[in-house]
Amino acid sequence: MKNENSLLNQLIQAFKILPGIGEKSAQRMAFHLLEKNREGGKNLAKLINESVENIRNCTECRNLTEEVVCDICSDEKRSKKTICVVESPTDVLAIENSGSFKGKYFVLMGRLSPIDGVTPHDLGIPKLIEKVKSSDIDEIIIATSPTIEGDATSFTSRINLMIIKP
Template sequence: MKNDSDLLNELINALTILPGVGIKSAQRMAFNILEKNRDKAKNLSDLLRLATEQIRNCNQCRNLTEQSICNICSDEKRDSNMLCIVENPSDVLAIENSGTFKGKYFVLMGRLSPIDGLGPDELGIPKLIEQITNSNIKEIIVATSPTVEGDATSFYIRDQIKREVKVTRIAYGVPMGGELEYVDNTTLGRAIQGRREIKE
């Protein structure tokens, strides 16, 4: 059943563009905004407008930034010999939050999926290969998702690299504190395949 207000219905429908937000969640959000948070909603509206106008892709790594070159690419303290290839800007954030990688990135903005119209050109792979060819990169870490498309993307990238460089794939496996009996078969299989030697 629709509401009497066409504008309210448009707001609800607009909120459903967010990932994981269905019509019921969108209704709750819309009513919450209008009943309790109008001032904060105006601030959110202003920030959304500014973000869509000013945030763009970095000219080097394709991550989201307000500058032509992002802070990571312009940071001379980062290890330019290591390049981590990820699918999305959120992956960069996740790896940065882990504090374990100090190299540079390349963001594909997706993974190979012909059905969705995502081929090498849409993912910027020709630009990536050109960067690798014209650089001193010694190791490429492919951090695409553990899916059929993610694997296909990693193999495609590896096959396009024409110079000697170490290409690795991040390991996927059992989470810290996880019990083996609750881990799905695919994850457990990858954990066994990605095993490492225990050293003293």
């Protein structure tokens, strides 16, 4: 593209912020919307805007929700005795789709990474500790990814939680 500030080029660059979308995929997406599906593009733009404006973190577990407290945290039928600590809302979705877990969650919104400057505070570990201190929780399941960062996150979480729940 000759004009880097053109709307088309800006649209292509905007698609590239999505994970796994490179230059060619971004071009295909932009051209598809403009050539074949303008109404779909308008709807996509509307939904992205509404989502960014209205979806926030649950005050209890940090999962994504349109409400102050998410459906899972406000469900009285779920066990308050078990909490599953996960890295992201996609982990909550995967576990919920399995239908096997009936407790509550705490979403870290990432994993520990000193190289990238992600600290326990950034992951909400102090909030998790307060939640465990103030609740009658019997079991804490730490379900982080099997990576170096995931293991470090799990270890740091366990150490901090062992101080209050030996």
